[in-house]
Amino acid sequence: MFPLGSLRIICSPRAARHPPWTRKHGASLPNAATLSPSMAASFHSNNPPWHNGVNFREFGKVEFYYTKTVFSSKSCCTSQIKPHCWNCKRLLEKTSTFFCKSCQAIQPPEEGTTYFKIMDCDYTFTLDTHKLQTRYLQLQRSLHPDNFSQKSVKEQGFSEHQSALVNKAYTTLLKPLSRGLYMLELEGVPLEEGTDSHADSDFLLELMEVNEALDEAQTPEEASKIGQCMKGKLADLTEQIDAALHKGELHAARALLTKMKYYTNIEEKVKEKLSGFMSNI
């Protein structure tokens, strides 16, 4: 399915954020490099490419390619449809779909699964990140491709798929912003592309002023003061988003998440600025 070269790197942290299928897709186009998410994200001065988990516009694309890959891998790898084990053909247990209980073989990613299901988390905005982390480590311990070097190529492939998927699920659910955006995507109201035509002009003015203040900040104290202010606003927003999602007010939640995106950008810039001060000393 994949060229071997790209399969090899799937388990590296770098591969987790630039899955090979996007690269493969890009490589088939003439200006592959300009299309790749990694580059767009790295040029995006406010987002450290790894930390912020790639610009969300690209994030959506990655998603799309991923599902495509999953479907095609299924159709060509197994004649059996889930929930049967591809190896021993027995019915899989609903609770654990990563491995077959009877023959212990690793299974391909489940179709139509969500990151919440993979990470065994409640479908809620205020999820327990500690539990998420534990689950992540636990899953990677069993799914990581290093464990499958002696197994068949097919199993290696499944392990690489699963492990990459778990990485993606973990990074998406870890941060409130990406978690919220993902939830909106699942609910069918993703963030709009393009410009904020009906944005509140007072809000934009506020953003402009905060950005200018940060730009002019001469001391680390001034910068971190802005950072504190953003932190407070983000905490407030988190609460509001949780409330909105609980009530099922998806459009309100989307508006709040948009605000969160702007504030998170500023927070990132504060961090950048502070590290700039540090390196000047």
Place this chain on the structure above:
Amino acid sequence: MAGAVAKKCLSPLALLSRRLSAPELVFKSCYHQKVVDHYENPRNVGSMDKNSKNVGTGLVGAPACGDVMKLQIEVDDQGKIVDAKFKTFGCGSAIASSSLATEWVKGKTLDEALNIKNTDIAKELSLPPVKLHCSMLAEDAIKAALADYRLKQHDSQKKAGRVGN
């Protein structure tokens, strides 16, 4: 012949290995020279008095990437844009798009400025598809600035009318 075929087969892999070994090198050459130029030497950065009657201010944001852009125009009595300033907090493409937009609106009439399309900006800067929204942001900023100016003129005419009566 065989050499050409082999080269074709290997070229995607070559790209892969190059990207893995020296990513910075590839990043540098990805953006068009014009974007880099505008990013490094942005034109017309600054602010004007937004309360002035001759100044139109456009303030827009892109929700998906969290960029904010402010574009201001100064219009003379003949309805010609004599000066433009911008301030953008966002990625390189957004900065380049707004910098180019200020260059383009200068010297144009209001109607001419309204005809600047995001596709023209994107074409001029050779923006990649994932960055097209930056040029859309610049177009919207021009439109918002023009609308703000027109609203101000309209209001002052109304006031003038009232005083006249």
